[in-house]
Amino acid sequence: MIKVRNLTKYYGERLAVDNISFDIGKGEIVGLLGPNAAGKSTTMRILTGFLMPTKGDTWIAECNMVTNSLEGRKRIGYMPESVPLYTDMTVREYLDFFARLRGVSRERTRTRISDVVTLCHLEEYTDTIIGKLSRGFRQRVGLAQAIVHEPEVLILDEPTVGIDPIQISQTRNVIKELGKEHTILISTHILPEVTLTCNRVIIIHQGKIIAEDRIENLSAITKGARRLRLEVKGPHDQIVRRLQRIDGVRRVTKEGNYLIVESPLNIDPRGQITETIVKSGWTLLSIESVEMSLEDIFLQLTTKEESQ
């Protein structure tokens, strides 16, 4: 449904997207995960036809977005990160405008508006001026706008940024609901977001794809290394040196008052660690497993890449 080949985009001298390629099949919900300024929004803007790539091609439902973008744009629903709205219109006027602009007939527009308003829980606000709505509701109006013309492909740029936790979970449910009928590409910089809504993830960093996998395998990346957080009373430098000598310990780092010990998943060094510490006469105050954060994954993936 979405096909990207050798996509490259320069903003002047600055390279924003660096030769990326990927495919998204019909009915998939794919997360585009990356830190800020990784190239997520640029990739999405090119996919929607808003920007032209410096090099490479993209296809939406077999339509080339560089040479035949008009046809492709009919099949896309897009919510930009900033959730742009005409603040002087009512929700109904806004949705009506975009439905009509995208070729939906007048009668169909009427039923579609009532459908999307129900789906996005905006029933009570249909005749409210958008400027008076809170951030969370505006986000929903933005989402309603993206689906009002029944597109095959949905491209949502950071759909849950800036809204409260309850609304985030509501938005996720709506996205999951939409995933039953649409192909969806979501960008985010929050790891749990992807695990909760997507089937597959594409991790992008400094304009390059550094990992692309199904969610199950992503959790293998995150849990592929065991991370332990220790609180030990004693001379930290010495402790670090001693712990590093233990078999199966990959790396020991200091993090404030804690020590972080990394080891492969198939080895459990906890017994040896406690033993070493106790034998050396230090006091082990706590030991716990911690999950890898997105930053750690990036660090791991990028350093892995460099060492290859």
Add this chain to the structure above:
Amino acid sequence: MKSIRVIAGKEFRGYLNSPMAYIVICVFLIITGTFFSAYLKQISYSDTTIRGFLDRADILLLAFAAFITMRSLAEEKKLGTWELLLTSPVRDSEVVMGKFAAGVGLMVVMLVLTMYYPLLLKIFGDPDMGPIVTSYLGLLLLGSSAIAIGIFVSSLTNNQIISVVVSGGILFALWYLGTVSAYVPKAFQEGLNFISLQYHFKNFSLGIIDTRDVIYYLSIISLFLYSAVRSLETGRWN
């Protein structure tokens, strides 16, 4: 074509929902009305003409165009909504034409409101309708040219104030060339007159439709609307 209508419709409703259009039209009517009646009084009602109105209408029409077009594309850029417009299945030219049509529509409404000047003359006297009709045609062309220029300038910025100042500046300069031309050597006179918005309007107000003038205004409209489309396209490549 349908997209142009949808965009123009939205834009026109936008005008009606904001105070700007009402204020600009009010000011236009007050000033032109004053000059219309002052002129008649000055010539002791010895003639039935809308000259008083026309003498000020041209430059006021330029100010009107600068004000109503300042938000057309600049506002979309500022709100970010142009990202939605440009990712909808609509040609860039249709976006520009929609905006242009709405601006011209609003101007037509305003010009229709001024028609009670000639109507009064018709009721109380026997005006020569020929020059009046051609004058309105001239105002329509002049105003449309000014709106095209305003839309082009608005496509270059996301700041409405910059838009209105720059387009006002360009429009005033193009108009003023017609005045300046009287004070320059003959060799330059023709050239300055040729590009002046003011010079080409004169014939219309005298009741003459010269194809050169019509073509001049149509060229200005096409040139600036085309430039606005190109400006949107360029944005996609940056």
